[in-house]
Amino acid sequence: MFSSLSVFSQSEAYSTDVQQCLKNNGTYAYYETVFDACFNQIEDQYEKLNIPEKTWADLKAIKPKAMQDVSGKLVLAYQDYFSHDDVKNMNALFASKTGQTMLSNPNALTKKDKKTIDEFYKSDTGKKIAQSQEGMQEKMQVISDFWCGEMYKDVNEKLEAEGYSVR
Numbered sequence: 494m495f496s497s498l499s500v501f502s503q504s505e506a507y508s509t510d511v512q513q514c515l516k517n518n519g520t521y522a523y524y525e526t527v528f529d530a531c532f533n534q535i536e537d538q539y540e541k542l543n544i545p546e547k548t549w550a551d552l553k554a555i556k557p558k559a560m561q562d563v564s565g566k567l568v569l570a571y572q573d574y575f576s577h578d579d580v581k582n583m584n585a586l587f588a589s590k591t592g593q594t595m596l597s598n599p600n601a602l603t604k605k606d607k608k609t610i611d612e613f614y615k616s617d618t619g620k621k622i623a624q625s626q627e628g629m630q631e632k633m634q635v636i637s638d639f640w641c642g643e644m645y646k647d648v649n650e651k652l653e654a655e656g657y658s659v660r
Contacts, residue, residue, distance in 0.1 A: 506577070507568070507572070507577045507580065508565075508568045510577065510580045510581060510584060511564075511567070511568045511571045511572075511575075511580050512564050512568065513584055513588075514571075514580050514583050514584050514587060515564060515567055517583075517584055517587035517588045517592070517593075518583065518587045518592075518596065519596050520567065520633075521560070521564065524560065524563050524564075524567075524637075524640075525556075525560065527637055527640075527641065528556055528559055528560065528563075528644070531641040531644055531645060532552075532553060532644075532648075534645075535645060535648050535649070536549060538659055539652065539657060539659055542657050542659070544652070544657055548652075548655065552648055552651060552652070555644070555647070555648075559640070559644055562640065563636065563640050566636045566639075566640065567633070567636060570629060570632040570633065570636065573628075573632070574621060574625040574628065574629060575618075575621060575625075578618075579617075579618040579621055582613075582616065582618040583618060583622070586609075586610075586613050589609075591606040591609050591610065592610075594606060595610055
């Protein structure tokens with residue numbers, strides 16, 4: 494029983510740290526943008542039906558749960574490539590002033606910042622990031638496509654249940 498609890502705690506800690514990494518490195522914000530774009534496409538598809546704003550607002554209220562769902566899927570993708578120590582190392586960089594500058598305004602990096610980043614990417618974690626880029630991009634694309642498709646399906650079903658249909 495204690496080993497099960499320990500594995501669960503480690504898994505929960507890993508998940509929490511990956512979710513923090515997703516926020517630190519801009520991935521979470523990217524998926525918020527993807528959510529908004531997918532939702533805008535749905536609204537455009539139903540535009541001629543004059544659906545009330547309150548209905549759209551109620552449907553958009555799924556965003557926190559949708560973001561939680563995609564975060565869970567991304568945690569699984571990270572597990573395929575990165576150890577918990579790797580994630581902690583990424584969080585240390587991405588949460589730092591240097592890491593945030595690297596992500597938001599790379600032209601503002603100082604020589605010291607560039608050296609810090611260079612050292613990070615020469616580390617085992619940095620090498621894993623570089624080696625996993627193609628695979629992670631493919632996984633993230635699949636996650637995005639599936640996630641948007643599920644959201645689209647759920648919203649369409651709710652709209653059809655209320656009598657709105659584009660068919």
